[in-house]
Each structure stands twice: as C-alpha cells, then as structure tokens.
Amino acid sequence: MAEVVMRVLRRALLAASVGAAVAAVLRLRGSGGVPPRQGSWRQLSGPDFR
Amino acid sequence: MASLPDKEAGANSADRIFADVTTVAVIGAGVVGRSVARQLAASGAVDRLILGSRRPERLRGFVRQLIGVDVEVIAPGPLPSVDVTVLAQPTGGHAELADEALGNGSHVVSVSDSIKDVEALLDLDAAAIKADRSIIIGASFSPGLSCLLARHAGLRFERVEEVHVARMGTGGPACQRQLHRARTKEAIDWRDGNWRKHPGGTGRELVWFPDPLGARDCYRAALPDALLLSRNFPDVDRITAKVAATRRDRFTAWLPMLRSPHNDGGPGAIRIEVRGMRDGIQATDVIGAIDYPSAVAGAIAAIATEWSLLGALPSGSWNLGMLDDPVPWLLELEERGIKAAVYEGISTS
Numbered sequence: 001m002a003e004v005v006m007r008v009l010r011r012a013l014l015a016a017s018v019g020a021a022v023a024a025v026l027r028l029r030g031s032g033g034v035p036p037r038q039g040s041w042r043q044l045s046g047p048d049f050r
Numbered sequence: 051m052a053s054l055p056d057k058e059a060g061a062n063s064a065d066r067i068f069a070d071v072t073t074v075a076v077i078g079a080g081v082v083g084r085s086v087a088r089q090l091a092a093s094g095a096v097d098r099l100i101l102g103s104r105r106p107e108r109l110r111g112f113v114r115q116l117i118g119v120d121v122e123v124i125a126p127g128p129l130p131s132v133d134v135t136v137l138a139q140p141t142g143g144h145a146e147l148a149d150e151a152l153g154n155g156s157h158v159v160s161v162s163d164s165i166k167d168v169e170a171l172l173d174l175d176a177a178a179i180k181a182d183r184s185i186i187i188g189a190s191f192s193p194g195l196s197c198l199l200a201r202h203a204g205l206r207f208e209r210v211e212e213v214h215v216a217r218m219g220t221g222g223p224a225c226q227r228q229l230h231r232a233r234t235k236e237a238i239d240w241r242d243g244n245w246r247k248h249p250g251g252t253g254r255e256l257v258w259f260p261d262p263l264g265a266r267d268c269y270r271a272a273l274p275d276a277l278l279l280s281r282n283f284p285d286v287d288r289i290t291a292k293v294a295a296t297r298r299d300r301f302t303a304w305l306p307m308l309r310s311p312h313n314d315g316g317p318g319a320i321r322i323e324v325r326g327m328r329d330g331i332q333a334t335d336v337i338g339a340i341d342y343p344s345a346v347a348g349a350i351a352a353i354a355t356e357w358s359l360l361g362a363l364p365s366g367s368w369n370l371g372m373l374d375d376p377v378p379w380l381l382e383l384e385e386r387g388i389k390a391a392v393y394e395g396i397s398t399s
Contacts (some may be wrong), residue, residue, distance in 0.1 A: 039395010041260045041338070046384065047391075049202070049377045 067364035072359055073132040075156075077102035077147065078139030079109055079123075081314055082161055082190065083220030085348025086136050086355070091116040091383075095356045098122070100130050102139070132156050134355045145170030152181050157358040159351050163228060163247040165238065168193070168274040172281075173369035185367040190216040190347035192291075193275050195339055196320045197371030198350075198379055199390055200279055203337045205376075207326035211287050214325075215275045216257040216268045218294030219318015221344035226311035229271070233295065233303040237270035240280045240289035251300055255292060259319035260340040260391045268292035269300065278369040286326075316342030321393075328358045336393035349386045353379065 074096050076087050083101070090096045098120040104107055106123040113121045115190045128150070133261060135151035137144050141164035148158040148171055158178075160171055171187045188194050193339045196215050220226045232250065239246045253270040275291035283289065295303075302308055321338040339346075350370070357363050370379065380390060 039393055041391040041393050043379075044337075044384075044390045044392055046381060049380050 052151040071097045073098040073100065073130075074134045074355055074359075075100040075102060075130050075132040075151075076136045076138055077129070077293055078137065078224075079103040079112070080138065080140075080223070080224050082347045082351070083138035084112060085344055086138055086351045087112075087116060089352035090121040090355060091121075091349055093352065093356055095359055100124055100132060100295040101213075102126065105396050117247070129154060129156075134159060134358045136351055136355055137161065138351065141167055141228045143167075145174060148174055148185055149177065149198075152177055152183055152185070155181070155183070157183050157355075157363075158186055159189050159354045159358070160185065161194075161347050161351055163188060163190060163193060163225070163274055164232075165272050165274045165277060168277055172277075172367055173186065179366045182184075182365045184358055184363045184365050186358070186363070187367060187369045188274060188278055188352045189354045191221065191318060191343035191350075191368070192217075192273070192320050193278050194350045194370055195346050195383070195388070196275055196322060197278055197282075197369050198373070198376045198383075199337045199339065200319065200322045200324065201282060201371045201373055201376045202380060202390075203322060203324040203335045204283060204326075206335060207324065207328050207333065208287075208330075210283050210326040212323075212325040213279055213283055213286055213289045214323040215273075215279070215283070215289075215291040215320065215324075216255070216259070216294070217292075217318065217320045218259060218263065218266055218268070219343050221342075221347055222314060223311035225343065226315050227307065229293065230303065230307050232272040232292070233269070233299065235272035236271055237291070238276055239270075239291075240276050240286070251295070252290065253290075253304060257292070257294070257321055259294075259321050260338045260393075263317070263319045263340060266294035267296075271295075272301060275359030279371050281369070282371045314342060314344055314345060318343040337390060338393065339388065339390045341388055346383075346388055349383060349388055350379075353382050353386075383389070 076083050079101050101123045109123050124275045131154040134157045137160040141162045144167040145159045146164040151158045234250050237248045248270050250270050250271045257268045258265050271293045273291040276289040279289050319340040323336050
C-alpha cells in the first residue's frame, strides 16, 4: 500500500515539474501580444522645428 | 542657460583653428568612442586625436581608417592636455576624470548613463564655471537625445505637468553591461517636488515606440534621465524614466550576464510623452526617435565636441535638456541622418 502511494506521489510530482518547466518556457518565450492602437508616427524635418 | 550655437563663431575661431593645433582626446575606444572618433576625423574641425584605450594594440586597424587627422593612442594614465576630452569609457569614475580634464583646461563631454556619474558631474558645475569650461553630461542616446526631445516638446506647452521617458536598445557591450546592472538597482522618479525610489524592474507599462519597433513592455531601472530633466522642469508633477525589457531580461536581471553582450545592441528607440496645459486645455505630446544608440551617442558627442571647439557652448556643467533652444542641435542631428518623429493620434481633450 505504501509503495502504491509513493509511486502515485512520485508521478504527480514529476507531472507537476514537467508542467512547470513547460509553462516557464512558454512564459519566457511568449510575447503576450499587443493591443490595437490609433494614430501613427510622422517623421519631423527642418520646418517642424521652426 | 544661453546655448544657441553661433555658426558665426566658427569664423571667429577659424584663425585659432588654423593657428593652433586643435586636439581632442577620446577616452574609451568602444563602439561609441570609435563612432565619436570617426565623426571628429571626418569633420575637419580636429587636427589631432588622442584615443585612450585599455588595449592600445587592438586599435591599429581602426587608426588606419582615420584619414586627415593625426592620431595617437594612449594607455590608461594621466589625461593629456587637450582642447576637449570626450569620456566614452564604461560608466564609473567619469567625474574624477572630468575634474582632472578641467584642471588641464579642457572642455568635457561625458556619455555616461550612470546615476552616480551624473550626480557627481552635476556637482562640478561651480568648478566648470570658474574654469570657464563646459561639462556636457549624458551626451548620448538616453540621456542625451531623450533630454533634447523632451526639452523641445516641453517648449510647446504653457505649463508642463508630466514628462515620461522610455527607451529600448543599447550601444556597445559596456552599455549593455551597465543596463543589466541598472535593471536591478533602485529607480528614481520625480513626484510632486520629491524624489521617490522604486525597485528596478517594477512599474510595467506598454510603450509604443516609433515603427517598426512598435510596442514593448517597459520597466523602471536606475536611469539618470529624470535626474537631469528635473533641472530643466523643476515645476512638473512627475518625471519618470523606463526601459524596455523582455521577460528573459527580467528573469535573468539578478544573475550575472549569462552570455557575452552583442557588439552593438541596436537598433533602439526613445519615446517621450509630455503632458501639460496648452491654450488653456490639457494636452499630451509624444515625440520619439529610432536609430542605433551607439550611432546617436557618437553624433551627439561629436557635435558637442565640435561646438565646444568653436566656443559656442556655455560654461558650467549641464545636459542637453537644460538648453534654452534645442532646435540647432536637432537640425544638426537631422543633417547627420538622425531624425525625430512625432506621434499623431492622441486626443487633446
């Protein structure tokens, strides 16, 4: 009985570790996306500064 | 602070240029130092360049590229007596070298983005005024171009209430190491007339940089922009400075750098948001630029050096954000291919 409990615990621990590792990789590599925006950038030139 | 560079001053000082040998020392021969040296050699305003490097033997190939100017390479030691000393070495100890350069009768241009260096350089103001020499602090991308753009945008307001600076990208390896350290150090924000300290890496904000770099998450770090801008905008409610970081940057910020820095950390961008009152209503202006930080730092330091040689800059210890009129600098940068951009699309209700 004790052996079965230990085996289940070990497997659960292994599954949780693998899940955490995969989540960490996705978290570090993912960009998360960006929201939409309105407007744009316009380059300034000489007359804009005067 | 009167600071309009008088182009006519060039005519007045031309005799001096031809009569004397104008000498500039560039201390630090990394990516920024080399960029400054290249631009000064091409400008024709300098007769003799002294390059300071920890490993002079590595500069032989580079020195051969500098045409039309006498070049001498020196190892670390006492600073040479020159007209202008450009401090382009890694952060730390800039104020001590600036003090030594002032003692030699030299103008100083520093590209350091360390808060400690900037504070110590600002403290040299009285000594610089007494010596009738200028110490130009943070003559680089950020601080530097960021302060210049903030100053320019601020002039369009009757009253400036908030200035928010964000940047991404770095110059050479020394700049990347400095940013890596800054990510975990205490950040300083100006808030209602007082300095507020926050842990580095906090205060996430999504910032839209000029295209094509687009949106990046930015966080607090030990950046000197707020310190410098507070001198020019003493009455504003808030001044903040943040830097873009990926999740990996934040995750590894507390560790030593896990891999060697890139030769150049560009392209980079800066975005300055200025809020205040204009024509009696609340308004927000967003101005920015996109370029290689090392190239911008090289151009700004070179312009500061050339105009110091012409005697066109005021004495004392100051930064580009403290200029009365930033337009001549922006026009000169535009001539050198570094252009600012304004974001259009924000309501001004």
